[in-house]
Amino acid sequence: MKLVEKIKKNRLLSVVIVVYLLLFITIPDKAIVAISNSIYYVLEMIMIMPVIFILTSLTEAWVPKEVIINSFGEKSGFKGNVFAFLLGSFSAGPIYAAFPVCKMLMEKGASIANIAIVLSAWAVIKVPMLANEAKFLGTRFMAIRWVLTTISIIIMAYLISKFVNKEDIPEVEGRIKEGISINKDYCIGCGMCAKICPNVFYMEDKKAKARSEALTGLVADKINEAIQACPAKAIS
Structure with missing residues (x-):
């Protein structure tokens, strides 16, 4: 019974383990490559996440709740959208590093819409990525892609805020x-x-x-x- 309960609580991990077992049985060569890639990303997370947790804890302790509410809360309006967009755009690190940051912001009063903007901008509109995009694909391509992506992020954040409530989290x-x-x-x-x-x-x-x-x-x-x-x- 305890094993069943643990599997239910960790469904995603259980599915991943089953998939790896099936790969080892059917395509062992691909399974070895998959395990190697997984180990690489796990080691990367081990190096990055402690720093993110420390920075998040310091921000949570030093930044007053009312500052987060005024900057990212439900009533922050367009200003909050801009701050969320800038936070996501100028942040460093892979997208999974954004989740503890966004959790801290939400606990201190950030709105669902602004959390969606931070995550989306962090994933696809980081400034260093834009510089490389302009270098390899051209400034015009980068600018048009940036404008269309920004519009999409705002629309998506608005829709998410309408369909998802904080109590659903x-x-x-x-x-x-x-x-x-x-x-x-x-x-x-x-x-x-x-x-x-x-x-x-x-x-x-x-x-x-x-x-x-x-x-x-x-x-x-x-x-x-x-x-x-x-x-x-x-x-x-």
């Missing part, structure tokens, strides 16, 4: 199930959360408080609504 959903945290330093005492979900939130000394409740069903939906409505983004 497993990490966010998991935190809601574990419990509610209210940052007293960020709370401005507006009482919005208590109005939306009075079963869980209440006001005390002009600050929001949370009761210990089973965070399921309709209550969980109301909690998500309160989290999104909080102007100070003090609830997590």
Whole structure:
């Protein structure tokens, strides 16, 4: 039973292992090449990811939450789109290095649309890549491709923000199930959360408080609504 549970929790890894086993049985030469390439990328990740985690941790500790909200949050508007685009364009490293950065930004209040822009720009519009593209394919090709790609990124980010909510993301959903945290330093005492979900939130000394409740069903939906409505983004 424990083995089955581990397989369910690591479905992608299980599929990869099965594929490698099938390759070794049917095409051993290709399997050896595949293993060699995988080892190369794993070693690359081992060298890059510790640096990314350190930088992400330092940013999370030193950059105030309100700065992230103002720069990348739901109400940052076009300014937030530009900042997200620039962050993705001037970042270094492979695309998988962007995921811990984007996770940190989202936890501190960045919007879904701006996260999509960061990831997309990081993947296809990095400045060093543009320089090489202009060198080998020509400036005109690079410029037209850049304009069309940028338009596509903005459209895609808008669509993703319409179809994906933060509560749909497993990490966010998991935190809601574990419990509610209210940052007293960020709370401005507006009482919005208590109005939306009075079963869980209440006001005390002009600050929001949370009761210990089973965070399921309709209550969980109301909690998500309160989290999104909080102007100070003090609830997590």
